[in-house]
Structures are given as structure tokens and as C-alpha cells.
Amino acid sequence: MIKFERHILKNGLTVLLNQDKNTPLVSFNILYDAGSKYENEKKTGLAHLFEHLMFSGTKDVPDFDYHTQMAGGENNAFTNADIADFYITVPGENLETAFWLESDRMTNLSLDEQSFENEKRVVIEEFKETSLNTPYGDMWHYLAPISYKVHPYKWPTIGKKIEHIENITLEDVRDFYRNYYHPGNAVISISGNFDSNNALRLAEKWFGHITKNGIVHKTVPQEPQQIIKESKIIKENVPSNALYMAFHIGGRSDIKYYTQDLLSDILGRGRSARLFQNLVKEKEFFNEIQAYVTGNLDPGLMIIEGHLTDNVDYDLAVESIRNELKSLKQGDLERSELEKLKNKIENQMAFSEISILNKAINLAQYELVGDVSLINKQHDLYSKVTCDDVIAEANNIFIENNCSELIYMKN
16 A cells, blocks of 8 residues: 655645655656647657757756756656656655756756757657667557557657657747646656655745646547558568557556456466467467557557567468457456466566655556556456456457557568
């Protein structure tokens, strides 16, 4: 059980506090509801670019990393389709440093032409390295737009194409900052060795004066039900033929998400999962194969990803996956198999709760989902899933019209 306090300042900033006296450290996490799904479709990559710009410094703090290190800490950040998240871990006595640094860049970020152009070049090089120069690195650039026709998940977080990043202007960046980086669109979560009254005082001191003057929880167009199967074949210089099958599932607030997550684990979580045992180890149709859910806040995807062995007929390999799905849909599931996976998830959650950084990040994300108390309900929600639930979801999900299929063929 993770004990926490929840406070909302007058300017709309949510503050979540979790004390853990078993460590001398404290993790300060600030989440912004500012993922790539809020971008203009013609200027994608802006949310990720802005994550980089958040480290470009302010008038008072030109070097963010220097002050973090001088406080004995470390920091990092990540951006995805739903959120932008920034975190600092420092010794407990230096918690105020984290408050100071994050409040300063929420209001005083240096967005000048030089820093903007420098970071834009960095992001463009990252795009080339991860998406263009890595085998299968452009997978989401192909799979996302055939899986989504309306929802902004139809482009990857790094951006649709380099030209979009090149065409982002300094004014675009300043607008994004004003609209999304303010107290009413943020959640602060703190876990570790600190005094709650002092932390709340620091929140008021460093953030209470900042006005809520931008967008709060902007809505995005929701994806309609897929009614026809989508397919795309890409011929590239890749090490092996590969297959990606994407099926629409619920979002993180959907009660069925827990059944769907377990369903993906049954199929493709690790070397003991069905797809690996039957199609890699036994039949040797694939070099590797896995199944996973994207875990998006809005309705996401369950992905089956497989890399075929040389000289294996593609149609035979695909049929082998379909036979595994068919078997599950017809009720081939023992309670012992499901319970084994539940135990793995329980152990994973218990291990995650050891980390103060994980707790801080998870608290903020469940707050954005809409119910921060979900952090203490995960075990029960997974434990209540039955074999019948999993079989029913398999029948709901694994239908041809709910599938988008991406195929890589070697040149």
C-alpha cells in the first residue's frame, strides 16, 4: 500500500506526496499533460522538441544540470503521445533545489533563437539515428497511420518526418510553452524522505504565485471503430522479414485494460510465453516474437511483433500466429497459466514500489488517468481477471477487421 496525500493549489496545480523514510533521497516528479497528441498534424515532433528545450536554461539558471549535480542529484525526462515528464532525485535535505529549478523553468525558460536552433539540430539527428538509420526504426511511422485514421496517435512522438521539425518556428515553441506548461496542466509528485508540511509549504512558495493561463486537459478527436483490415508492405534493407499486427484495445482507464494486458502476457511476455515456445522454440518460424500493449491513456493497441527466420514462408508464419490466437479464442487456457502471470505482475509491482522514482512517476500518471488511488488497486484489478474474461477479450480483439498489419520484406 502506497500512502499519499493529495493537494490542489489555488492555481490548479496538483501536488501528491508519498513519504518513504527508508531512503535518504527524494524524487521530485513533474508531469505535464503535454504529449504529442496535442500537436498540429502539420507540425509534429513539437512536444518532443520542447522536452529538449526545457533543458536550455533560464536567466537565473543557465545550466540546469549543473545545479542538479551541485545538489547531489540527477535528472532526466521523457515524452510520449500523452505526457511530458521531468524528474529530479536529490538528497532529502536538498528538496527545495528541485522546487526552485522546476518552478523557474515553468515560468522563465530561455527560448531564444540560438538555443532553439541548436536543439532542433539535436532532435533532427536523433530522428535520423533512431528512425532512419536503425533497422525497423521507422516502424511506428508506418504502423501508426494505418492503425489510426482520426486520433493523433497516428503519428509517432518524435514526429512524422524531419521536415515537420525543420519547419517548427520559435513562435510555435513559445505558443506551446504558454499553452501547456503552467500549473493547471501539471502534476507534481514527490516520493522519499521529506516532511509533508514542509513540502506543501515549498509548493506554495515556489509554484503558488504562478498563474494558470493556458490550456487545461485539451480534448482530442477519438478514433472510430475500425471496420476493415489495414495492411502495408515495406521493402527495406532489414536483417530479416518482420511482421507487426496491431489490434485496437482500451485505454488506461478502461476496466478491461487489465484483462487485455494479461492477454498480451499470455501470448508474448518472455521466453515462457506461448508465441515464443510454440513458434520460436518448437516450430522455428521466428527468430523472436513478442506481444505487448501500448498502455496509452486513450484507447491503444495490442501489438504482436515477430521477426521471421530465413527461408520461412511468410503466409505459413502468419497462419501460425492466427492458429495461436484461434486456440485461445476457443478456450485453450488453464487457470494455472493465468495465475502464474498474475504472480509475475504482482512481483513486478512489488519491486517497482521499492523505487521512490517509480512511485513518484506512477502517482502522477494515475492522477492524469483520473484516479490516483488506482496505484493501490492494481493488484486487485489484475487478480480479479478470470480465464473466461481473457477468452472473451480474445474473441473481442482478435478479429480481422480490428487488425492493422505491417510487413517488412528484405530487399
